[in-house]
Amino acid sequence: MTSLPNKKGRFGPYGGRYVPETLMSALVELEAAYLSSKENPKFKRELANALKNYVGRPTPLYFAKRLTEALRGPKIYLKREDLCHTGAHKINNTMGQVLLTRQMGKKRVIAETGAGQHGVAVATVAAKFNLECKIYMGEVDKTRQKPNVTRMEHLGAEVVGVSEGSKTLKDAINAAMRDWTTNVANTHYILGSVLGPHPYPMMIRDFQSVIGLEAHQQILKAEGRLPDCLIACVGGGSNAIGLFHPFLSNKSIRMIGVEAGGMGIASGKHAARMATGSIGVLHGTMTTLLQDPHGQIQETHSVSAGLDYAAIGPEHSYYRDKKRIEYSHATDEAALRAFRLLARTEGILPALESSHAIAYLMEIASSFDSRQIVILNLSGRGDKDIDQITSEEVLD
């Protein structure tokens, strides 16, 4: 089960490579570069060194004592991806991909961004490795994540606002793919989550699996045993699969992915693909999508830009079918309550994305007993969200 995808990039029926011919050779080149680098001791050393000395890994696995006491359920550990350089797990992937970009001899990188976290992580590694960098971002996201736009510009990236469609992540990916099609000879497209055509979902999962590999060692050291349950929020699904993947073969560990419930499933304003989605193709991969009966992509809603996307990574669709990973959702309001709880109990401002995972844990905490252990992936820090949270006026 953990040796997926197959050679065609399939996770069961999901995944694959649904792209125009002009991109096919770029994907084949990328796959070859990745597969050879992955086994190359020099590449592995370089990546390990960068993760340690630049990104700040290993991130702590922190026992959240006061949160545990407040919820009166399981013993809660937080995997502190919020402490990575640039404030989220995204840089685990961008560091891997920028090293590959160099390997392929390309001088320019492009990327899409929703919350802006991926754009910042790309602009950061582009600056470090002296590459030209262009970031596509929907106009709506540009407005609601202004501090990250400024950060990218300070890092020397050009941020291009996309005003087509719903002016969010989906449209930014369309624009980035168009750019890539035109400039494929000198440009690498650094995709930000376990989405898109093969090899992206596999490669990004592998780069993010450092989260779960560390957590595996850390929990054994702290508790002398493996956890009972893992919880993470799911946008495209990279922080979740990064934590889950190294534990998948251990059947007794429960895993839960939490999607954006927005204003509630009944309102239609959400991004809970697993709750009401159906199978289709978006941005080069076959997976579970929010689409209308004609296959038109539906607009999604979430208070957190990072979860606001109509598709979920293909590997998640596969493990949903296999009933290996459970999927649920938390509303905007529940996420804001969770943000407040973590801030006040632990002195940590979580990203609104990560707050969805906390919110779901709040909901199910009483179903655990106090000897059980839960690891929750704190995918990022909440500094980028504080202006928005004040304006939601739910703090008291």
Ligand SMILES: *Cc1c(COP(=O)(O)O)cnc(C)c1O
């Ligand atoms: C981008 C982002 C997410 C969602 O992306 P995944 O690929 O699902 O991990 C979650 N949390 C934070 C902090 C993010 O920046």
